[in-house]
Amino acid sequence: MSLISVSNNALQNITAVPASIPTGALTLIKSITASASASISFVHGTDGVVLDSTYSSYVFKFINVQPSNLGNIKLQFNMSTDSGSTYAVTKTSTFFIAIHNEADSYTEFSYDTGYDLAQSTAYQPLTSGIGNGADESASGTLTLYNPSSSVFVKHFISRTHCLRGDSQYNYDNFVSGYGNTTSAVDAINFTMTSGNIGNGIIKLYGVK
Helix, strand or coil, X not given: CCEEEEECCEEEEECCCCCCCCXXXXXXXXXXXXXXXXXXXXXXXXXXXXXXXXXXXEEEEEEEEEXXXXXXECEEEEEECCCCCCCCCCEEEEEEEEEEECCCCCEEEEECCCCCCCCECCXXXXXXXXXXXXXXXXXXXXXXXXXXXXXXXXXXXXXXXXXXCCCCEEEEEEEEEEECCCCCCCEEEEEECCCCEEEEEEEEEEEC
């Protein structure tokens, strides 16, 4: 990577970036493909998964994730501080949605109190109900910041898109919150609100 600086009105190339400056580069850590999976877990130290101070933040990418039993089922997640023995970190979050349908007859931008959490150990929804058509799924991202910190709570931000096939509605879902723990988060678990994760890919990246 090369940066450009200006010194005495002259452009100079800087060929090396100091190690203390984040580059934003993504490093693929693990990719898991669902196939009627009850859940998908990323556990630090298992199958090559890293969730520690190696990276300051971690990004999960969801690619065409679809529930097994089609019909407005949500993708959700939870965190663990005991290597996945329990997924029950206390969380407080927000959830709002932008909606537009194919007929161009309905739009909405709203906060959804049914999907947020307030000091709850429950799973956090990341999507609205995913459509019930064979070609319908959800895609998006979840970013987890500094999960190994023993000082700070664990911030997360997610943005996903899904199609509600029952009425051809486009849902743009925005979620943010924090895991209210100063213990290291060392495992993440994804499930559907009902049934299995039928198809789709979840990838974990570390961010430099």
